[in-house]
Amino acid sequence: MDDTALMSTDSRTMAHGAPTSGTAVKTLVVVFATAVGEYLLRYGADLGYKTLLVEPQRARVAATDVTVLTGVPADLGEHADLVVTDHHRPELGALVQSALRSNARWIGVMGNPRHPPPHVPALRALGVPESDIARVHRPIGLNIGSRTPPEIAIATLAGLIADRNGKPGGFEF
Structure with missing residues (x-):
């Protein structure tokens, strides 16, 4: 019996790269x-994300x-992960x-967890409620010891995939 006989049709479809139906x-x-x-x-485009860049x-x-916008769209x-x-x-x-006013699923700010998060005082100065500030993730990504831009991007996207799938990330299943 070959390995494919052990997998369901859906598992084979996903393993061989065909998109699954019903995916948002x-x-x-x-x-x-x-x-x-x-x-x-x-890398996000390679993973099937529609990608947008916000650069004022x-x-x-x-x-x-890539689509470039000067501000974060409300819709x-x-x-959406930001x-x-x-x-x-x-x-x-x-x-x-x-971003907090939008209906984004997930919002995160990169930064070294050993340093104070600069978005917190910036948001407080704008009068953003503490409950909204708490929705912003920092640090972001999986802790894989990433140092270079490609490694940081991979760790970030892996963290988003884990979060989206309700998994902790890492090697624990």
Whole structure:
């Protein structure tokens, strides 16, 4: 008996790359044009996400085939994941506040967990309620010791996939 006889039709279909029916369109919104953001957009598209880049300063965007917006759309949809890739930008508070007003499924801000999260004071200064601030994930991604932009993007996307599927990530099943 070969291995395929042991798998259901759905398992074989998924394992061999055919899309499954009934899957909602996932959207990945990358906020700020950064090196990590470029990899998130590239790898996110490979994973089946509709990808969007939010960059208020258009001069920072190199030629791209990704949709580029200057602000966070209010109608992202409940299957949207939003990742802020630069926590030093002056637009941080306003863009995260806009993300919180949207119906995005998940919102996260990159940053070293050993440093205070700069989005918190920025949101407080805008009068955002603590309950909304608590919806923002930080740190983001799986702890795989990533250091380079591609590794950080992989860890971030793996964390989003785990969260979307209700799994903790890692090697525990």
